[in-house]
Structure formats: C-alpha cells, structure tokens
Amino acid sequence: HQYGVVSVGEGDGRLWPVNGMVEKPPKGTAPSNLIIMGRYILQPEIFDLLSTQEKGAGGEIQITDAMKTLMETQPFYALKYEGRSYDCGSKLGFLQANVAFALESKELGEKFGADIIKIAADLQRKA
Known part of the structure; x- marks a missing residue:
C-alpha cells in the first residue's frame, strides 16, 4: 500500500510485459509483489497526458495513471532490478x-x- 505495483505477463526472467499497474493499492489487493521503483523510459506522449491528469492516490497527480492510459496504445515492459533500493520517500x-x-x-x-x-x-x- 506504499508503492505502485505492476501485473505482468510471461517474461524471460528479468523482462516482462506489463498488463496493468495500480498506484498504492489498499493492503491485500496488489496484483503482484512487483513494485514500481520510479525509473521509466517513456514516450513523449506522456507529457500531454500528465498535463490533463486528474489527481489520484494521495491527492497527487500520479504518473502511473497516465502510464495506464498510454498502455492502451503502446506496449509497456518491466525490468527486474537486481540491486539494493531505498525508499527515499520515507x-x-x-x-x-x-x-x-x-x-x-x-x-x-x-x-x-x-x-x-x-x-x-x-x-x-x-x-
């Protein structure tokens, strides 16, 4: 419930197609245990979506909401990060x-x- 979470399709170990994502889902409702760490390679169209984006979880504009819209027309992939990560939001x-x-x-x-x-x-x- 602190992080965005992705649901993925069949992958090759480190790279998976993303089927969906949820920003900070309520406890016990996450579609997987794969969190979104906030590192993205996105197409420029994301900026048009963000400029009209309504506030989402936490009363903030959530990039994941814009990414979900973009997923309707473009493929998204998740890469499993192998290393240490820190939650600098806490x-x-x-x-x-x-x-x-x-x-x-x-x-x-x-x-x-x-x-x-x-x-x-x-x-x-x-x-």
Missing part, C-alpha cells in the same frame, strides 16, 4: 540511502564508517 529510507552512499564514498567512506562504529558502540552502551 524519512528512514532517506537516511538509510545517505548512510549507504556515504559509506561507499572514496572521499568519506572510511572516516564516516569509523564514526558509525562509534555511534553504534554508544547505542549499545545505552541499551
């Missing part, structure tokens, strides 16, 4: 992403990692 996910990327930084990673270890040790002492 405060916790945003912090997790920043920590993960800081730790991978050539400039900051080592020093930041040492700071994280100190912070974790302080947390353990307080627990």
Whole structure:
C-alpha cells in the first residue's frame, strides 16, 4: 500500500510485459509483489497526458495513471532490478540511502564508517 505495483505477463526472467499497474493499492489487493521503483523510459506522449491528469492516490497527480492510459496504445515492459533500493520517500529510507552512499564514498567512506562504529558502540552502551 506504499508503492505502485505492476501485473505482468510471461517474461524471460528479468523482462516482462506489463498488463496493468495500480498506484498504492489498499493492503491485500496488489496484483503482484512487483513494485514500481520510479525509473521509466517513456514516450513523449506522456507529457500531454500528465498535463490533463486528474489527481489520484494521495491527492497527487500520479504518473502511473497516465502510464495506464498510454498502455492502451503502446506496449509497456518491466525490468527486474537486481540491486539494493531505498525508499527515499520515507524519512528512514532517506537516511538509510545517505548512510549507504556515504559509506561507499572514496572521499568519506572510511572516516564516516569509523564514526558509525562509534555511534553504534554508544547505542549499545545505552541499551
């Protein structure tokens, strides 16, 4: 209920034709467990649809609503992402992403990692 979800047809393991999508479906009603991560390659016609789009889930203009309309005339495909993802739409996910990327930084990673270890040790002492 926090993410858009796609329903797909037969695919080859990583690439599937998209049959439908639902933006933030109510809990227990999602058509699959395949979430929409917000990375798209779309045709220019999407902008015409978005300019006339009514507000959808959450009172926001939802790109998935425009994409569903576009699916009526164009094929859509989903590619299974193989990697770590972060929900930067939540405060916790945003912090997790920043920590993960800081730790991978050539400039900051080592020093930041040492700071994280100190912070974790302080947390353990307080627990």
